[in-house]
Amino acid sequence: MLTLSLLRHAKSSWKNPALPDRERPLNSRGMADAPAMGRAMSERGIDPELILCSSAQRTVDTLALVLPELKVEPKVLYEDSLYHATPEEMLDMLRGIQPGARSVLLLGHNPEIQALALELIGAGPKELRDRLSEKYPTGGLAVITFPAGLWSSVDVGSGSLTQFLAPRDVRGDAAS
Numbered sequence: 001m002l003t004l005s006l007l008r009h010a011k012s013s014w015k016n017p018a019l020p021d022r023e024r025p026l027n028s029r030g031m032a033d034a035p036a037m038g039r040a041m042s043e044r045g046i047d048p049e050l051i052l053c054s055s056a057q058r059t060v061d062t063l064a065l066v067l068p069e070l071k072v073e074p075k076v077l078y079e080d081s082l083y084h085a086t087p088e089e090m091l092d093m094l095r096g097i098q099p100g101a102r103s104v105l106l107l108g109h110n111p112e113i114q115a116l117a118l119e120l121i122g123a124g125p126k127e128l129r130d131r132l133s134e135k136y137p138t139g140g141l142a143v144i145t146f147p148a149g150l151w152s153s154v155d156v157g158s159g160s161l162t163q164f165l166a167p168r169d170v171r172g173d174a175a176s
Helices: 026-044 059-071 089-094 112-120 126-133 167-171
Strands: 002-008 049-052 075-079 103-108 122-123 141-146 159-165
Touching: 002 112, 026 059, 026 141, 049 059, 049 141, 059 075, 059 103, 089 103, 089 112, 103 112, 112 122, 112 126, 112 141, 126 159, 159 167
Parallel strands: 002 103, 049 075, 049 103, 122 159
Antiparallel strands: 002 141, 141 159
16 A cells, blocks of 8 residues: 655745745745644655655745644655646656655645545545645645556556645634
């Protein structure tokens, strides 16, 4: 069994309109949500052995706040190609993961991360699939399991959505 966790970066700042999109940092809500999502991952036993992270500032910042909350010290790879990679490109990247890492976290951007999740999911609770389909909020996390033993075997529709969390689910308030 393989586990893929798809984390969208936390809320980013638009304060400086001259800043290139790739360089936008997190805003204050994002800085609060990211560690909360890391704690939620840890509490739920989501322990990635490998993390693939977009090299955009907001994803790097999100990961920097998530990592200290995890119970594990995963291998981290920062990938320029994950900055707005297509779902097909991300799936190819996942299929290229060598045997050994059974739990992987991919940290990226919307709408691509939502599209990848929707492509991979073939099963799981309807309520979770409907929520994911409706909105993939900043800081949102989808956990998908695959019966495959090798990442090269992961295919469209072969995954089962086991969890879908948004920062508001772990904060306990209604903000999204």
